[in-house]
Amino acid sequence: GAGVSQSPSNKVTEKGKDVELRCDPISGHTALYWYRQSLGQGLEFLIYFQGNSAPDKSGLPSDRFSAERTGGSVSTLTIQRTQQEDSAVYLCASSLRQGAQQPQHFGDGTRLSIL
Amino acid sequence: GNSVTQMEGPVTLSEEAFLTINCTYTATGYPSLFWYVQYPGEGLQLLLKATKADDKGSNKGFEATYRKETTSFHLEKGSVQVSDSAVYFCALCSNDYKLSFGAGTTVTVRA
Numbered sequence: 642g643a644g645v646s647q648s649p650s651n652k653v654t655e656k657g658k659d660v661e662l663r664c665d666p667i668s669g670h671t672a673l674y675w676y677r678q679s680l681g682q683g684l685e686f687l688i689y690f691q692g693n694s695a696p697d698k699s700g701l702p703s704d705r706f707s708a709e710r711t712g713g714s715v716s717t718l719t720i721q722r723t724q725q726e727d728s729a730v731y732l733c734a735s736s737l738r739q740g741a742q743q744p745q746h747f748g749d750g751t752r753l754s755i756l
Numbered sequence: 757g758n759s760v761t762q763m764e765g766p767v768t769l770s771e772e773a774f775l776t777i778n779c780t781y782t783a784t785g786y787p788s789l790f791w792y793v794q795y796p797g798e799g800l801q802l803l804l805k806a807t808k809a810d811d812k813g814s815n816k817g818f819e820a821t822y823r824k825e826t827t828s829f830h831l832e833k834g835s836v837q838v839s840d841s842a843v844y845f846c847a848l849c850s851n852d853y854k855l856s857f858g859a860g861t862t863v864t865v866r867a
Contacts, residue, residue, distance in 0.1 A: 672853070684845065684857040691853075700854070732800065734855075741788045741849040742807040749799035 643667065645748035647733050653754045656725060662718040662751045666735030673716050674736075674745060675708060679729035687731075690716060691739045720753075728755045758783045762846045762858035769836055769865050777831040777861045779820075779846035787848040789813075789822050789829040790855070794843045803831075803844070836865045 646665040654660055666673050675687040686700040690710040701707070705723075710716040720727055730752050734745040763778040781787065791803040791813070804813030809824035820831045829846060846858040 674854070676855070683859050684847075684855075686854040686856075689853060697852070697854075734800075739853050741786075741851065741853060742805075743849075744790065744802045744805055745849075745855060746802065747792075747800040 645733055645735055645746055647731075647748035647751050649751055650749065651752045651754075653756065654723060655756050656723060658723055659719065659721045660723055660753065662720075662731050662733075662753070664716045664718070664733030664748060666714065666716070666733070667746055670735035670737055670746075671713065672736045672739045672743070672745075673710060674734040675716070675718050676732045676734065677729045678732055678750070682729075684732070687718070723753075723755045725755045728753055758787070758848055758850050758852075758854075758856040760846050760848055760856055760858040762844075762861055764859070764861065766862040766864060769863070771838060771865055771867055772835045773865075775831075775833045775836045775840070775863065777844055777846070777863070779829045779831065779858060781827050781829065781846075781848050783827075783848055783850045783856075785851045787850040789820070790847045790849065791818070791820055791829070791831050792845045792847060792857075794845070794860075796842070800845070836863075838865050838867050841865045 673690045689697040705721045708718045730750040732750045734747045736743040788807040790805045793803045804815040806813040806822035812821045843860045847855045
């Protein structure tokens with residue numbers, strides 16, 4: 642498809658398990674972002690990739706969270722030893738290139754529920 | 757740091773009513789401003805944007821003007837429809853390329 646694709650759309654797991662969330666950005670987009678949407682916290686920035694530059698990880702809430710982007714395209718967000726407070730919708734976005742004027746296009750998100 | 761404040765909802769309107777959602781911001785540098793919309797059961801979609809002072813963004817009958825003097829970017833629509841029922845988010849992007857979002861305003865339009 643033409644849009645940002647995220648998988649799985651829903652994930653339910655037990656506390657303490659590791660999870661991997663996948664994002665496939667729009668073809669040709671060099672910038673990729675992860676955000677989290679949760680009740681009480683709204684939409685929060687997590688991490689940003691631009692081309693081959695070092696990612697901006699300043700929004701990651703703890704060292705249990707990590708992300709990588711292979712080949713400048715697909716990205717995976719990994720949460721280790723999940724906690725109940727990690728329950729949220731994780732959103733991925735991409736933009737054609739970096740820049741404050743570039744609109745970010747969002748996927749439908751992965752709804753993560755930690756039991 | 758950057759922050760966005762938008763009017764709290766929920767907002768309930770009748771069809772064909774006038775809609776305004778207030779949004780103000782604080783930011784370093786010269787931010788770009790955006791309105792995103794999230795329809796029920798769907799993901800975030802870009803509604804409109806403005807990248808410099810006095811720019812007016814418009815789409816689907818919605819408008820917002822970038823007012824640097826009042827640090828505002830209020831969203832307006834002259835005649836809403838039931839299909840406009842959604843959550844609306846004001847957002848800014850500055851030199852760090854991260855979007856900072858407002859809390860969102862839930863709008864319900866009754867037939």
